Amino acid sequence: MIKALDFSKRKRTNTIRFIVAVVIIILAVPSFAFAIPPDVPSGSTIEQRIKQRLQEQKVELNQKELVRYKSRCIGTQNTVRDIQSQFSKVSANRQAVYKKIDAKLWIIIGQLKLAGKDTFQLETQRGEFANKMTTYTNTLNQYNQTLDDIVVMNCQADLNGFIALVKTAREYQTSLRDQSNEMRTHIVDTVKKTLSDFATELQPEDSRDKDQ
Numbered sequence: 001m002i003k004a005l006d007f008s009k010r011k012r013t014n015t016i017r018f019i020v021a022v023v024i025i026i027l028a029v030p031s032f033a034f035a036i037p038p039d040v041p042s043g044s045t046i047e048q049r050i051k052q053r054l055q056e057q058k059v060e061l062n063q064k065e066l067v068r069y070k071s072r073c074i075g076t077q078n079t080v081r082d083i084q085s086q087f088s089k090v091s092a093n094r095q096a097v098y099k100k101i102d103a104k105l106w107i108i109i110g111q112l113k114l115a116g117k118d119t120f121q122l123e124t125q126r127g128e129f130a131n132k133m134t135t136y137t138n139t140l141n142q143y144n145q146t147l148d149d150i151v152v153m154n155c156q157a158d159l160n161g162f163i164a165l166v167k168t169a170r171e172y173q174t175s176l177r178d179q180s181n182e183m184r185t186h187i188v189d190t191v192k193k194t195l196s197d198f199a200t201e202l203q204p205e206d207s208r209d210k211d212q
Contacts, residue, residue, distance in 0.1 A: 036139055036175045037168050046149050050161035053146075057164040066159055073155035073162055080150050080169075091140055094180065098133050101187065102126065112198060122198075125191045132186065136179045143172035 037056065040049045061069065105126045109119045146169045155162040 035171065036135075037142070037171050039138070039142055040145065046153060049145070049149055050153065050158065050165065053164040053168045054161055057167045059160045059164045059167070061160055061163065069159050069163065070156050073159065076162075076166065077151050077155060080147055084144075084147050084151070088144075091176075095137070095140075098136070098183065102130060102133065105129070105191070108195070108198075115202075117198065117201075122191070122194050125186075125194060129183065129186060129191065132179065132183045136176065136183065139172060139175055139179060143169065143176060146172060 038052075040052055044052075105122070109123055109126065112119045112122070146165055150162070150165045150169060153162060153165070
């Protein structure tokens with residue numbers, strides 16, 4: 001009976017160590033103070049969204065700028081369509097990685113609790129990561145809405161509104177990049193260290209003696 005319990009304990013410990021190792025590998029894969037533009041109200045019309053962005057960006061083109069942008073805005077819309085197509089794949093992959101990390105962290109927390117370990121610090125760090133994921137997803141949705149508005153609006157009829165949307169999209173793009181970097185820093189510098197500490201703690205005594 002004692003042997004069976006020891007085997008079960010070793011099996012659970014090995015499982016935890018394996019999961020920790022997998023997450024650390026995931027975190028090692030390169031990923032690709034930020035200001036996020038205000039959200040547009042849910043259910044708003046494109047006219048309302050353009051008006052909001054105009055007020056935020058305070059765009060007022062002079063006559064020379066109006067002439068210049070009028071000949072270019074349709075080409076800009078075509079470029080934005082290409083960006084939408086490419087970025088949707090990148091963002092989907094990135095979100096999948098974030099969700100995979102979060103799921104793995106939940107599994108590790110559960111396994112560590114079964115092993116009688118204190119998981120408060122790791123749970124707090126996972127919660128911070130989850131909050132960052134939520135912010136990132138919301139920013140991404142707002143960015144996609146802005147790109148949609150850029151593509152479908154009559155840009156030549158409202159050049160001020162068009163430029164306001166373009167500026168807003170650039171701000172969202174910068175914010176998404178900064179948020180992604182912040183999430184990676186949180187995982188690599190904070191969560192990974194906690195996981196590494198658990199991995200060391202879960203090593204057999206003889207392995208720790210050899211490492212020392």
